[in-house]
Amino acid sequence: MLEAKSDKKQLEQAFEAFNRMSAELDASYQVLQDRIGRLTDELVEARSQRIKELAEKERLANRLALLMNELPGGVVVIGGDGVIREANHAASTLLGCSLVSKNWQAVLAELIDQEPPSASELVLKNGRRLSLNRQHLRDVDEEVVLLTDLTQAHALQEAVNREQRLAALGEMAARLAHQIRTPLSSALLFAGHLGHAGVSAEQRERVTKKMIGSLRHMESLVDGMLNFVRGGRMVSKMFSVQSLGLDLVQAIEPIVAEVAGELRYQEAVPTGARLAGDREAILSAVLNLVDNAKTMVAEHLILSLNLTAAKDKLLITVTDNGPGIPEAIQDRVFDPFYTTRDKGTGIGLAVVAMTVRDHGGQIKLASVEGEGCCFVIELPLAFDTQDSVDLLESGEPVVAGFSQAS
Structure with missing residues (x-):
């Protein structure tokens, strides 16, 4: 009897435990269902x-x-392997061919037949001129090139420049007539002397030389005016700044030696720096400044020639120890046919300024009367590699220089 009661009690306890566990399981299941619902939501x-x-x-x-695709300018995306990955419709239209999957340098080699006038400009075989703006995307090893058509703008600028030169022709002609009058009068006077009966052979030779000198002076005046008015197209090629500096030194040394002067040369530019343009025209422009200095300093000329890089510009600085230029006339020294010298043509500095402008640069004059002149030619630089650009931006140019007395 006692055993039956004990079994019944244990059974009741087991049912109670089962009910509790069932209740707990139901509660846990409900919580799990709620969590599943929330997670699902x-x-x-x-x-x-x-x-x-x-x-x-x-x-x-x-x-x-x-x-x-609708941009008026061309957009070209170039991969690290040099292959074009994307290009919009304008880029294909400007370059006249499909671009995607082609090598960028191969495309350029096919479309241009001469070195570009600058690192940021292209001249195609069909005469179209394009500006190039590059942006390297380091994170994805790609380069974005933006192309803009400059053909019409360039043609308009050339037309404006020509019109400006022609507009100045009237004033130039008046100045030319004034400049020619003196050597013409001298030539006529010398020619009159040759007609005298008692002129000896020696006198005839001396007068003839003077007359030829006057005529050549007139010829240089006329040639200078024609060169200035015509302007003309320059021969554009890429060349290194270092080679330009060496050529300038070789050309300037004998000029300075003529007046027993001293040449001081300093160069501080990256090794990959290059210029785009007419090399001979730039050489001639700098030599014109040197010749001007030699004319102003009769003896003991001290001439400094510095080639330095400032950002993406080349600065060619020519400094002398001459008498300087009065401040009142400094704004006129680059005007055609303006001169303060009796035998000056007034053409030299005008042609220098025109040459610098044709190369996308500018020329500046700094002078204090009695303390010499300093001319600074500023020209846009180009580079062989991105490393050269990084070198310039890091402020670590290659420095070279010397001082040589004749």
């Missing part, structure tokens, strides 16, 4: 948000693709 919301983000990104990508 969160996943649905996250998925919906992700779909919205992807749709927005796709919309932006499509918009950017549309904008890129």
Whole structure:
């Protein structure tokens, strides 16, 4: 009897424990269901948000693709291997061929037949001129090239420059007539002497030389005016700044030696720095400044020639120890046919300024009367490699120089 009661009690306890466990399981299951519901809602919301983000990104990508394709300028994306990965319609139109999957340098070699006038400009075989703006994307090892058609702008600028030169022709003609009057009168006077009966052979030779000198002076005046008015196209090629410096030193040394002077040369430019343009015209422009200094300093000329790099510009500085130029006339020294010398033509500095402008640069004058002159020619630089650009930006140019007395 006692055993039956004990078994019944144990059974009741077991049922109670089972009921408690069932209740706990039901509660846990309900909590789990609630958590699953919340997680499901969160996943649905996250998925919906992700779909919205992807749709927005796709919309932006499509918009950017549309904008890129509709841009009036050309856009070319070049991979690290030099192969064109993307190009918009304008780029294909400007270059006249399909571009994607082609090597960029091979495309340029096919389309141009001469060295570009500068690192940021191209002249195609068909005469079209394009500006190039490059941006390297280091994170993805790609380069973006922006192309802009400069053909019409260049033609208009040439027309404007020509019109400006022609507009100055009237004033130049008046100055030329004034400049020619003196050597013409001298030539006529010398010619009259030759007609005298008692002129000896020695006198005839001396007068003839003077007359020829006067005529050649007139010829130089006329030639200078024609060169200035015509302007003309320069022969554009790429050349190194270092070689330009060496050629200048070789050309200037004998000029300075004529007046027993001293040449001081200093060069501080990156090794890969280059110029684009007419090498002979630039040489001639600098030598014109040197010749001007020699004319102003009769003896003991001290001439300094410095080639330095400032950002993406080359500065060619020519300094002398001459009498200087009065401040009142410094604004006129680059005007054609303006001169303060009896036998000056007034053409030299005008042609220098024109040459510098034709190369996209500018020339500046700094002078204090009695303390010499300092002319600074500023020209745009080009480079062989990106390393040379980085070297320039790092402020670590290659320095060379010397001082030589004749």
